[in-house]
Amino acid sequence: MSVAKKVWRSEAFRVAVTLALVFLAVQGAWMLMKAVLRTEVPLAYVPSRSMEPTLRVGDLVVIEGVKPQEISLGDILVFYVPGHYGEDSYRIVHRVVTVVHMDGTLGFETKGDNNPSSDLYRWGYIPASHVIGVVRYRIPYVGYLAIKLRxxxxxxxxxxxxxxxxxxxxxxxxxxxxxxxxxxxxxxxxxx
Structure with missing residues (x-):
């Protein structure tokens, strides 16, 4: 039997091909979600209790990228604050309580539903450039896996x-x- 046939029939090769196909399928699904939802981060998990009872720790949220002008009071934003918790891409999920015009662009004051006060004292207004998108759907408990894997x-x-x-x-x-x-x-x- 030729070397090529031996490799083709080997269990290890079949496992490697299967894993590669699964990886490609997951990547393809991720790219499709990014395109359909118009955002680089179409899914995120809720890491804290700040949005309870609306969103709970471990919920997975589906995020849609929107133009800053389409963001309204009451929308739940996913955004990042550079340097927060030592990460430049740490995602925060909070509700819009004020929309302001600042230096020719929009800014957003946010607040967690479970927090006593807004985030203005911590981060100021969130510039539109830091907004990832608006939460459209919530999938309970699925985000726990992502939390535990970190x-x-x-x-x-x-x-x-x-x-x-x-x-x-x-x-x-x-x-x-x-x-x-x-x-x-x-x-x-x-x-x-």
Missing amino acids: EPLGILIVALLILIFVVTEFTGSNKEKRKEKRLDKGFLIGFI
Whole structure:
């Protein structure tokens, strides 16, 4: 049997192709959501209790990119504040309580539904350039997975699962080959 046929028929190759196809499908779905929802970040999870009872920790929100002029009082924005929690892309999910014109563009005062006061004292007005989009839908609990995967234990668990999967695939296929060889020898011995 040629090397190409052996590779094609190997379990490891089939697993690699399957994983590659799953990866491409997920990337394709992500790109499609970005195009349809007109935003670079079409999904985000709710990381805190600041928007309760409207949104809860672990909810996944679907975000639509909109023009700043389309943002109204009461809309729930997803935006970032550079340097917040040491990250330049940390996403915040809060409601618009005031819209202002500032230096030829729009700015937004926001507030978490569960917070006693607005975010104006912390961040000032949020410039339109920091707005990712407006929350359109909420999917309960699905965001917990993303929250847990960001924690060290979650990363460790995923790494261990991948390692176990890879080791099992390779040791399992080797055991099957050894078993097939024993069966072939037994088959030949029966005819001798």
